[in-house]
Amino acid sequence: MMPSLNEYLMVSGLLFAIGFAGVLMRRNIIIIFMCLEMMLSAANLSLVAFWRFGNGQGMPAQGYDAQVLVFFVIAVAAAEVAVGLAIIVALFRARCTVHVEDLNSMKG
Amino acid sequence: MSLLFYIFSGVMLVFGLLVVVNRNPVSSALSLVVSFMGLAALFITLNAYFIGVIQILVYTGAVMVLFLFIIMLLDIKSEQCRKLNYVAMGGGVMIVLAFVAQLTMILAGYAPGKQRLVELPGDAAVHQDVKRVGEALFTHFNFHLQLLGVLLLIATIGVVVLSRRQGEGN
Numbered sequence: 001m002m003p004s005l006n007e008y009l010m011v012s013g014l015l016f017a018i019g020f021a022g023v024l025m026r027r028n029i030i031i032i033f034m035c036l037e038m039m040l041s042a043a044n045l046s047l048v049a050f051w052r053f054g055n056g057q058g059m060p061a062q063g064y065d066a067q068v069l070v071f072f073v074i075a076v077a078a079a080e081v082a083v084g085l086a087i088i089v090a091l092f093r094a095r096c097t098v099h100v101e102d103l104n105s106m107k108g
Numbered sequence: 109m110s111l112l113f114y115i116f117s118g119v120m121l122v123f124g125l126l127v128v129v130n131r132n133p134v135s136s137a138l139s140l141v142v143s144f145m146g147l148a149a150l151f152i153t154l155n156a157y158f159i160g161v162i163q164i165l166v167y168t169g170a171v172m173v174l175f176l177f178i179i180m181l182l183d184i185k186s187e188q189c190r191k192l193n194y195v196a197m198g199g200g201v202m203i204v205l206a207f208v209a210q211l212t213m214i215l216a217g218y219a220p221g222k223q224r225l226v227e228l229p230g231d232a233a234v235h236q237d238v239k240r241v242g243e244a245l246f247t248h249f250n251f252h253l254q255l256l257g258v259l260l261l262i263a264t265i266g267v268v269v270l271s272r273r274q275g276e277g278n
Contacts, residue, residue: 003113003153005221011117011150013211015124015143017204022128024200027193030133030179034140037171038124041147041163052154052225064240068249070159071241074166075256079263081171085178086270092182093273101193 008049016042029091029098033084040077044070113153120146133179141172155228157237 015038022035051066092098123143130136144167151160215221228235245253 002225006215018124021204064244086267
């Protein structure tokens with residue numbers, strides 16, 4: 001008894017919403033970055049759910065292009081995390097803070 | 109199968125919520141690890157075995173350890189002493205509620221998604237998931253894979269340049 005596609009999409013949307021709420025509400029830049037990762041993963045979940053939905057013909061699944069796309073998303077996200085954390089470390093060295101409210105030197 | 113889906117999605121969402129609610133960055137990072145493990149289990153319930161294993165290896169194994177490493181390196185005091193920003197909180201909750209309401213309405217009107225997914229016979233050995241993904245990666249998407257390698261190289265060089273102290277090595 002498998003769940004339906006809509007249930008997977010709902011769970012994926014809720015995970016995205018939680019990540020989005022974190023980005024909007026938290027002020028610590030590292031937590032904001034973690035929530036961004038959560039949103040990326042939620043998008044991956046809906047991709048895989050749609051792949052599985054398109055493959056339900058009662059035989060071993062055909063076509064793995066969607067999983068290749070998810071693989072690329074994960075790899076690019078890993079590269080993004082490395083660069084983003086390096087930027088955060090550089091920011092912390094320059095300003096000694098990771099709170100976005102203290103980083104307002106571009107404010108007019 | 110359905111029961112496992114509810115258990116793992118519940119774990120994923122509860123620990124995802126804990127990431128946002130926790131005020132200590134280390135607890136947040138550890139909650140995110142558990143949340144990603146639930147997500148990997150959901151990938152496996154969708155017969156995407158390779159992606160599930162990669163999710164655990166890359167996210168909980170590499171990315172979150174990197175996050176924890178940076179949190180410990182920067183020695184960030186938890187923000188207990190800071191007061192909450194009520195404007196941001198209210199705005200965030202309202203936007204998220206609007207998003208969830210919109211999603212619920214759209215999914216309620218999507219009839220093909222309401223029927224249960226057809227069960228695929230066999231396990232990972234039958235599907236040969238890794239073999240098929242590898243074949244797709246190394247034949248049809250070969251160029252893209254090499255491009256990805258270049259991207260990772262650029263990212264590595266960028267990280268080294270960024271994390272070098274200013275005025276050093278010139």
